[in-house]
Amino acid sequence: MSWDAEMGVRILSFAPILACNAIGFALALAKWVQVRRVIRSAGPLMRQVRTLIGAREYGRVLAVARADGSAASVVIEQALAAKGRSRPRVAAQIEQAGQEVVRVLDYGLGGIALIATLSPLFGLLGTVVGIVIVFNRLASAEGLVSPGQLAGGIGIALYTTIAGIIVGILAMVSHRWLSALCDQATAQLETMGHELLELISEDDT
Numbered sequence: 352m353s354w355d356a357e358m359g360v361r362i363l364s365f366a367p368i369l370a371c372n373a374i375g376f377a378l379a380l381a382k383w384v385q386v387r388r389v390i391r392s393a394g395p396l397m398r399q400v401r402t403l404i405g406a407r408e409y410g411r412v413l414a415v416a417r418a419d420g421s422a423a424s425v426v427i428e429q430a431l432a433a434k435g436r437s438r439p440r441v442a443a444q445i446e447q448a449g450q451e452v453v454r455v456l457d458y459g460l461g462g463i464a465l466i467a468t469l470s471p472l473f474g475l476l477g478t479v480v481g482i483v484i485v486f487n488r489l490a491s492a493e494g495l496v497s498p499g500q501l502a503g504g505i506g507i508a509l510y511t512t513i514a515g516i517i518v519g520i521l522a523m524v525s526h527r528w529l530s531a532l533c534d535q536a537t538a539q540l541e542t543m544g545h546e547l548l549e550l551i552s553e554d555d556t
Contacts, residue, residue: 364481378463409431426452438548472515474513477515478509
C-alpha cells in the first residue's frame with residue numbers, strides 16, 4: 352500500500368468518529384439549551400400567569416406566554432384555549448399539550464444514544480482496517496519486517512479504538528444527563544398543568 356493510499360485510509364478511519372463527535376456535540380448543546388430554558392422559565396412564568404389569571408387579565412396571560420416562547424408557553428396557551436369548557440375537557444386539552452411538549456423535549460435524545468452505540472463500532476472498524484494494513488505490509492515485505500514498517504497500521508488500530516470509545520462515553524454521559532434534565536422539565540410541566548387546571552376551573556365557577 353502506497354503512502355498516499357495509507358493516508359487516505361487513516362482519514363477514512365477517523366472520519367466517521369469525528370463526524371459522530373461533531374453531530375453528538377451539536378445535538379447535546381441544542382437539547383441542553385432547549386431543556387434549560389424550560390426549567391429556568393417555568394417557575395417565573397407560572398408566577399406571572401397565576402397573578403394575571405387571578406386578575407382575569409387573560410389577554411396579558413397570552414402575551415406573556417408568547418413572549419416567553421419556551422415549551423412551557425405551549426401548555427399555557429392550550430389551557431387558555433380550553434377555558435369555558437368542562438373540567439374534563441380542560442384537563443384533556445392540557446394533557447394533550449403536555450404530551451406534545453414532552454415529545455419535543457425527548458426529540459434528539461435517540462440520536463445521541465445512537466451515537467453512543469455507533470462510535471465504538473466505528474472505532475472497531477478502524478481497528479480492523481489497521482490490522483489489514485499490517486498484514487498487507489507483511490505480505491508485501493521481502494525478508495524481515497522492521498517494527499517501524501508496522502507502526503502505521505498498529506497506530507490506526509489503536510487510535511481509532513481509543514477515539515471511538517471516548518466519543519461513545521461522552522455521548523452516553525450526555526444522553527443520561529440530558530434525560531435527567533428532560534425528566535425534571537416534564538415534572539415541572541405536569542405541576543404547571545395541574546395548577547393551570549385548578550386556576551381555570553376555579554375562575555369558571
